[in-house]
Amino acid sequence: MTTGEFDQLYRELILDHYKNPRNHGLLDPADARAEGQNPLCGDEIAVTVRLGAGDVIEEVGFEGRGCAISQAATSMLSDLVKGRTAGEVALMPKEELLNELGIPLTPVRLKCAILGLGVLKLALHKAKGTPLPEEWGTAAKDLVLD
Amino acid sequence: MTTGEFDQLYRELILDHYKNPRNHGLLDPADARAEGQNPLCGDEIAVTVRLGAGDVIEEVGFEGRGCAISQAATSMLSDLVKGRTAGEVALMPKEELLNELGIPLTPVRLKCAILGLGVLKLALHKAKGTPLPEEWGTAAKDLVLD
Amino acid sequence: MAVTAQPALDAYRVRADFPIFEQTIHGKPLAFLDSAASSQKPRQMLEAMVRFYETSYANVHRGVYELAERATAGLENARERVATLLNAPAAREVVFVRNATEGINLVAYAWGLSNLGPGDVVVATELEHHSNFVPWQYVARRTGADFRVLPLDDSGELRLDALDALVGGGRVKVVAAGIVSNALGTVNPIETLARWAHEHGAIVVADAAQAAPHRTLDVQALGCDFLALSGHKMCGPSGIGVLWGRAELLEAMEPFLTGGHMIRSVGLERTTWGELPHKFEAGTAPMAEAVGLAAAIDYLEAIGFDAIERHEHELTAYALGRLSELPWVTTFGPPLERRAGIVSFDVDGVHPHDVAQVLDFEGVAIRAGHHCCQPLMRRLGVTATNRASFYVYTVREEIDRLVEGLYRVRKAFS
């Protein structure tokens, strides 16, 4: 391997979040919760959230089984969204998280990177009725019912 | 066109049977009758038969819409089978008719050439219970029911 | 449409892209006048497929490695390419199937089995290809719905005036209609039909198999709900077709084929379906074929669909003119203005098989048969017709050779 390629994708910060995930473990009680799967590889992530006044996110807790990218991305996300309102997070573009990750992603690995964000949006939608991403179409209903 | 190719396929005898079909017109009354279609082109042939003692074919009458090959082949067939028993005709190999035609046939035109023979066998099957060609499988039932 | 924006099509130059013409048939150059059945293939399309196999092949979607990423990109770029061609609102509305027939069956099964029942009416036209006729007849029989056939007038055009009477008080749920007839070349007024259908709460399933190769299509302007086409008729490979459907409908539908790739999660008790378009693409996709189809669309768009339409229009006018010189030839179908590049005809007293056979000896390939339109054949009172059809590589000389050939046919059988 050219060390470059490995280091680009698995840069130090990513490996650190993977090996030492922030906000790991599910919250109980929680104000919002959801689970999701990446149908391509079967990876799973569960997210719980505690909300304060004005639906501001105070705490996030997650667990999951998945690759370094999906786990590190969810860990970074959990720090990123604290202090934002549910409504803000519902509209958060995936590009913001991808910027934070700062690594080149192929379409397949992109799905890994945004799995946690999708599950978080789903949790907020179920608890607070915030909108789901339009591109999910009605397939999202399936997720909600689960 | 190389005259050769045309003359091989549409040799004089074929054109003669086509233009002056023998045994043309349906018999009424008849002891056996059937109709059939070539599903590839929609061509139709109807055959009627009069049988004598020992189920010997005494008369054949046919009508149809189709190409020179199918009409000429049925015309030649109608002469060929007179005097044979229903049982003999049921077992008559298509090669015998093809020999009589004596022309080179591609798979598609082969279907034209043997349409009349198939309908004749069907007529005898319906009237006398003679066996149908094995390679027809149960698809033949469909024909019989029509 | 800016009809003058594109330079005229130079069929001689186009022809040079098609290796099939580099041979003789029965010692004659090939005059291929059967493109409505399937088109010949340009080198550019074949090369795109072979390049894909030689440099970028792997199974798609699930692989993490480089080749799998390339293959997935090939398939998904093709989907985008088709979406643009059809002016579809989203690429996820584009489902890859084997051919137009499978696309229509997908709708008949996945939408029809769950949405049709006794008291519902399904309408197909008397002009339909069997592929947009039998699936509806079949699903109507399975569900107890009524199947009704919209009749034609004597020149082979849809009797839209008969629609209201046809459905009577019935609850019409589906209107199935082709955009261009493969047997007569009739160009149907789909927009009008779609307006009527939507007023009555029905969905419109447009068969674009014969339109997509030859003209600009816009699913939003047509107003249809589903549209099916085949790659092999538009310079693409065999083994691929497209079903386009409105996202809301596709999402609300049951799946059709089930199995690998189309699921979200499979449990012993319960399975949930994946997102569009995956929900409708069970098993390994026709990947190389999709890449070939995209290359074919690139090829056709580089020529320009307006130029193609004009070229075929000119050929059709020429062919109708030349055939009208022959008093023993009868042509079927609508006037030139509402006709695509297809001419169906009868030669007095000579069966189409024999016509086609004699023409083949001259190197001229036309189709003879019922063209998978038996209801139409009955309406015309024939079992078969001769059909000549034109495409980007067709030149006038080939029509002259057709006419010469017909003189020989006449002579041989009189």
Added chain:
Amino acid sequence: MAVTAQPALDAYRVRADFPIFEQTIHGKPLAFLDSAASSQKPRQMLEAMVRFYETSYANVHRGVYELAERATAGLENARERVATLLNAPAAREVVFVRNATEGINLVAYAWGLSNLGPGDVVVATELEHHSNFVPWQYVARRTGADFRVLPLDDSGELRLDALDALVGGGRVKVVAAGIVSNALGTVNPIETLARWAHEHGAIVVADAAQAAPHRTLDVQALGCDFLALSGHKMCGPSGIGVLWGRAELLEAMEPFLTGGHMIRSVGLERTTWGELPHKFEAGTAPMAEAVGLAAAIDYLEAIGFDAIERHEHELTAYALGRLSELPWVTTFGPPLERRAGIVSFDVDGVHPHDVAQVLDFEGVAIRAGHHCCQPLMRRLGVTATNRASFYVYTVREEIDRLVEGLYRVRKAFS
């Protein structure tokens, strides 16, 4: 089987037939260890397809002219070729479909919808690929039949001893089982399963997608009633698969897809179906793909299936040996004697996606995921595994490179 009759396979020579290996991936030669997902293509197969398109292309069956005759011969020769490969009693039992998934769905719909109902039992195995699992689960749900899953033992082999208890007093109608597992490489005892099924009056649907590329198949010796395979896994093109079925069953069945070509006659009121195999082949066939599949079969038979099986057996033994040197690697699946050329494994503490990604940087392509076998993954207690799979062009050095790569994976993530 005369195992010594064929000369050993020279994988280096075979490799030279595959253009994909003429490139580097991330600067390294390509070690393609994902043939179970889809195989690479030999030049001979690609050339056969291109030659068909360039010299013999037209729509099949109905054309009277020379090119149509050639194209029809190409398709029908391919059918004969497949029939011989499978030792099928008749070529008309061979139906061309898009892939194994469609073949199985054809049976689930056309046989299942009419022959299953409440009180009937449908059995699939816990080892199945989703493609021979979900269609049965789905058709059972649609018809009210019971869907039951035959469990596995700890090494991933079918618990045949659990069969009787599984169906209890139920009327078992279908047993769906793969011949070779794509996830573990398990070779299943289909003959025994078929005997049991037939004693209980059930049909057996064998998924040969993972067997056909690697071993001699004989539908009569297997005793199955239907068998499905995919061309793309056996050096053939994408977009084609085969369903073989016993003629009596196929003839008694309803059709599946309806439309052009599969009919005998279409009326406004009533339509009758065509003969086998046409009844099941609506629309334009994947003609060039059939020609490619026939060339792929020629290619594989020239190497010899016994030689292929031995070659892959040796590679598998070598791979299992090398992986057993790594204490932080766990392999799944049955013992070598009952295993085809597939090795599924786990690397302690590293997710398969990351394993596959790091290996890709080394030019080594393996698959990471659930392999469309979520029921099996649950049984194994994982969400995904790493899978290396071998084929005619695989050489030992590639397995060495896999092992070296795994050391790097270990280092990077510890």
